[in-house]
Amino acid sequence: MRNGGRLLLMVTLVMTLLWVQQHDLGQFYSHAQTRLWNSYQDWGVAWLAEDPHVIVVQIDGQSINYVQKTFGEEWPWSRKRYADLLRLLFEKYQADVVGMDIFMPYTRDQQGNTELLDIARQHKLVLAEIFDLNGGEQAFSTGQVGGGIPLTDKAAEKLFPRANGYIGITPQLANVACLGHITPIQDNSNGLITKVPPLIAWQGRLYPMLALEMLRCQAGTPYDWSLVPQANGWELQLRGLLGEGSQTRLVLDEQGLLRVPYRYPVRNDKTHKEITAIPVMDIFQNKIPADLLQGGMVLIAGTATGLGDQQATPLEYNVPGVSVHVQLLEWLLSERENAPSFSLDKWSWGIGFVSLALLYLLLTFRIGAGTVTTITVVLLGTWLGLGFWVWVNKQWFLPMHPAVLLLFFLILQVPLEWWLAQHTSGRLQRLFADCLPTPLIKHLVDDNRQDLLRPTRRCLTILFADIANFTQRAEHTDPEILATLTQQLLERLTAVSHKYAGTVDKYMGDAVLVFWNAPFTQVDHADRAVQAAVEMIQAIEQFNAEGNSLLQGEPVSVRVGVHTGEVIVGNLGTRFRHAYTVIGDAVNVAARLQALARELQEKLVISQQTVELLHKTWPLVSKGKIALKGRQEPVSVYALVHKEDG
Numbered sequence: 001m002r003n004g005g006r007l008l009l010m011v012t013l014v015m016t017l018l019w020v021q022q023h024d025l026g027q028f029y030s031h032a033q034t035r036l037w038n039s040y041q042d043w044g045v046a047w048l049a050e051d052p053h054v055i056v057v058q059i060d061g062q063s064i065n066y067v068q069k070t071f072g073e074e075w076p077w078s079r080k081r082y083a084d085l086l087r088l089l090f091e092k093y094q095a096d097v098v099g100m101d102i103f104m105p106y107t108r109d110q111q112g113n114t115e116l117l118d119i120a121r122q123h124k125l126v127l128a129e130i131f132d133l134n135g136g137e138q139a140f141s142t143g144q145v146g147g148g149i150p151l152t153d154k155a156a157e158k159l160f161p162r163a164n165g166y167i168g169i170t171p172q173l174a175n176v177a178c179l180g181h182i183t184p185i186q187d188n189s190n191g192l193i194t195k196v197p198p199l200i201a202w203q204g205r206l207y208p209m210l211a212l213e214m215l216r217c218q219a220g221t222p223y224d225w226s227l228v229p230q231a232n233g234w235e236l237q238l239r240g241l242l243g244e245g246s247q248t249r250l251v252l253d254e255q256g257l258l259r260v261p262y263r264y265p266v267r268n269d270k271t272h273k274e275i276t277a278i279p280v281m282d283i284f285q286n287k288i289p290a291d292l293l294q295g296g297m298v299l300i301a302g303t304a305t306g307l308g309d310q311q312a313t314p315l316e317y318n319v320p321g322v323s324v325h326v327q328l329l330e331w332l333l334s335e336r337e338n339a340p341s342f343s344l345d346k347w348s349w350g351i352g353f354v355s356l357a358l359l360y361l362l363l364t365f366r367i368g369a370g371t372v373t374t375i376t377v378v379l380l381g382t383w384l385g386l387g388f389w390v391w392v393n394k395q396w397f398l399p400m401h402p403a404v405l406l407l408f409f410l411i412l413q414v415p416l417e418w419w420l421a422q423h424t425s426g427r428l429q430r431l432f433a434d435c436l437p438t439p440l441i442k443h444l445v446d447d448n449r450q451d452l453l454r455p456t457r458r459c460l461t462i463l464f465a466d467i468a469n470f471t472q473r474a475e476h477t478d479p480e481i482l483a484t485l486t487q488q489l490l491e492r493l494t495a496v497s498h499k500y501a502g503t504v505d506k507y508m509g510d511a512v513l514v515f516w517n518a519p520f521t522q523v524d525h526a527d528r529a530v531q532a533a534v535e536m537i538q539a540i541e542q543f544n545a546e547g548n549s550l551l552q553g554e555p556v557s558v559r560v561g562v563h564t565g566e567v568i569v570g571n572l573g574t575r576f577r578h579a580y581t582v583i584g585d586a587v588n589v590a591a592r593l594q595a596l597a598r599e600l601q602e603k604l605v606i607s608q609q610t611v612e613l614l615h616k617t618w619p620l621v622s623k624g625k626i627a628l629k630g631r632q633e634p635v636s637v638y639a640l641v642h643k644e645d646g
Helices: 002-023 025-044 061-071 079-092 110-122 154-159 210-219 280-284 322-334 344-364 369-394 401-422 427-433 438-447 470-475 479-499 525-545 585-600
Strands: 054-059 097-103 124-132 165-167 179-181 199-202 205-208 224-230 233-239 247-252 276-279 297-302 456-467 503-508 511-516 558-573 578-583 604-607 620-626 635-640
Touching (some): 124 210, 179 205, 179 210, 210 322, 276 280, 479 503, 503 578, 558 585, 585 604
Parallel strands (some): 054 276, 054 297
Antiparallel strands (some): 199 205, 224 233
């Protein structure tokens, strides 16, 4: 009976994990794997100490100040200033290839553009353009798109990301020989840049990324490429990119994206090789050795914080975006391959199944649960260590399937063995339930993130929703009917909150308090909150339209206030009672905004602090600055544009 139960659990575990990995609901599985791979890269920079080939000429704050004082030129610089810089790089310092991580969609000064064009004709200069992959009907289109490769391969047409818009190059420069895109793609789970599109499709042509175009421009030959199905996705083969007879292999995923192999730290560290960066002012002042750039590859980029090109990567959460292009160039120049020809996915699943079967066999032969647990931990650590070693030496990423199988074996089998020994059930779950809020248990157990419970200061977007005129309704409504009505309304509001991954803090009579960006980080927390607010209003309108008898012919409406600000969030309370909740002035502001909605005769009122963090475009209208009850400083607020207002 015991062995039969073990076998059933093993089969169930395997089938469940295969289903979870295949469907990846909520992208939990892929996000977890991405976090593991990001950690490999972060740890690996200490082991990948190689001499970098690429140098960054950075437009930092000091360089901007130097140009202002020396040439009397404010930022943004004229095209002539860039032309002067490029002449120095090519003619004085003998750089071989220069890529500009700066897009120039506007004409600005024609004389400067003419000088840039002359330089591009004489030297290996690669200019930049960027594509909008998400905008849809709201996509931007500025400047003129140049370069590109004719799109004749049907597989490529389906595989590579399709652009909806672009920021191109000024028409005066659109016909230069070398143009590469600098389009970023952020991971939805954590906002990191982990993948890039080597090629982007736009109106019948493919546009290469900046790193590829710099190598192609250096070689001076057209692209000779092919796309081949491969066990790990698709293989993009580029011939002659690194010289005659060379072949560069890029293994892409099913979306046509290449994982960035981060190998170099950005910050100074005595034990690490790092990306070499030279301020522009040192170029103008002739402060660098004459041979430092000779025959080298150079990237020009704005790195000053105020220029807005700060990105998050697995190695660093706030680095200049040019570091991504440097990492790609360094890796391409290393002539490494990012994946083998065989399927790592199937291979790793096989190892996981064999390991799991071995463990169950040990339990069958009455090897102690403690010993089996130790062996499991050793196997788990070995696989993770092997994954790190393979990344350091091969730049391959091993899937975490065996680790997940072993981890879930520990999570499920070890408690089961404990239950069989003690004749008890659910002890671990009850233990967690005694000290943690129920909605957080699964997250904390799955991710082992007890640290998320500690009260911390964080920027959250807070939503306060209240049913309008509920107090007046209560005066003439039977309490049982009122209770049922309240329950159904709050369920509608809560369902919307859960849809957009909001954390429901508490119910207060007919009101609900929800917040985003905790316990887990949500880079789009403002957009989630506003979308939830809009759909809450729609949900209540739908409830009215259904003609529920509980309404007694009197429809209900909801008022919502949304505000973003710093608060304290965590497991708060006393030894008698505690809960995962939020406290701070921002909570009061959200409540005041909800009350303000009644005065303004609006269903939704949003603070400017929230509006400033929105990534999407919303139909909002300013209501000016309004003094909220109990606050000295007025708050700038916005409301939804009414349909009748256009």
